[in-house]
Amino acid sequence: MRTLIPPVVYRLNRCASQDIDVLTHFFAYLNKFQDFAAEDNAFESTLLYYLIVFSEMWERPEPPISEMLARFTGTRVSNGGTYADIPRYCAFSKESSTVCDQLKVGNYEANGIIYKRDEYWNKSATIPTQASVLLLSSKQDPQTPHKYAEYLLDALDGDKKELITFEFATHGTLWTTPLDESDENSETCGMKLLVSYVSSGGDLDGLDKTCVDNMPVFSLTPSITYQYYFLSTNNAYDGVYNASLAALVTSSSSGSGTNTLTTTAKENETYKTVFIVFLVLFVVSSTIAVFFTYRWYQLKHHKAANRDTDDLPDNISISTPAEVASSSPELASPFSTHRVS
Structure with a gap:
């Protein structure tokens, strides 16, 4: 969905009449x-989620x-205003x-929904001799910045560890690394790495990382599905x-995941392509047919003309009116034909 950021910001900044409906x-x-x-x-x-966040990660006492x-x-990019969770944390x-x-939201008789931090809290882990650690991260993850993955890699005590970094994926590299961005059901490189890691029994040397080099080129061009569904415009x-464009794309009613959109837009594009192909073929075929029909007409006309003259004898002469009048004054026709003996 980040591909929608440039056009939305562009339209918000321009704020023209054509942008309001979009x-x-x-x-x-x-x-x-x-x-x-x-x-x-x-x-x-x-x-x-809140049980783990408030028990393990929240700053104490509350700032x-x-x-x-x-x-x-003061942060350029954030996944949300965490300050809004302060009352919830206190509760x-x-x-x-x-x-x-001051908030007075924890004045109830039951125990709080939180657990105590033990001796392992905020301590660097030692990798067991029979185990290994595989970390996946992306440089464009706004929710868990890549620098913390590097910090964790350094903090882990042991040699059997590896960090695989994606250049352009977003948060959650297991599912935000599609190998084909035009296909909503595309395999993801993150999942292929996980499968390879498990299949090799955690052997980092046997890890198949070829998909990392085959990641598609980064593009901020919105897919036709997202463009139609979220913007409902052809540009x-x-x-x-154009309200009818959004109707081509509908959210899944059966529930296959919030990030899944079933669209007839792609099918519409297919039909449009097929129509154009057949239209081109029809025009070409019609042009060829007209050409051959014209050539056939020319040949037919030419043959007819030749046939008319072929029926005449070779020894024929054409006289002028003066010649006819002098030889045959009784003929009224200005032209005549006669055989030469």
Whole structure:
């Protein structure tokens, strides 16, 4: 979806009359897309997520809200305003701190939804002799910056470790590394690496990394599916709004994942291509047919003319009116033909 960033920013900056409908559609369908319910959602637990984040990763005691907000606004790229989770943290942890005491959201009798940090918290791990570690990361991951993958690689105590870095993937390299970006069901390089790692029993020397070199060239051109669904225009930057284009692309109703869009746009493009091919063939065939018909007419006309003259005798002469009048005054016709004996 990052391919939509340039045209959306471009239209927001230009803010012309032709952009209003396109941008209105974009934000409406973006919310619709994010709220899409899929079967995969059953495997996600928001409660478990916050339990781990607040227990393992949250800064204690809770920093002032103003400081958290300043961190957010001072960051160029972020996956969201973490400062908005402060009340939730205080409710989960029941922390006794200046910030949490002011919010008064942990004043309930039950235990907090949090666990204590043990002796292994924030300690570098030692890789067991019979094990190895494979790390996957991307330089364009805005949620878990690549530098932390490098820090972790250095912190791991052991030699059997390897970090594979993608240049242009986003967050979650297992599924954001498609080998064919035009195919929503394309294999991902991240998953191929994981399969190879497991198949080789964790032997890093036997890891098949060929797909890393075969990653497609980075492109910010939106796919026709995303362009039609989110922008509903035939040109991402300068096209006008056309509501019928979004109708060509519909979110999956059966629930195959929030990032899956089933589209008739691709089929429409196929039909359009087939139509153009047949149209070209028809025009070419018609042109050839007209040409041969014209040539046939010329030959027929030429043969007819030859046939008319072929019926006449070879020894024929044509007399002028004066010659006819002098030889045969009784003939009124200005021209005549006669045989030469």
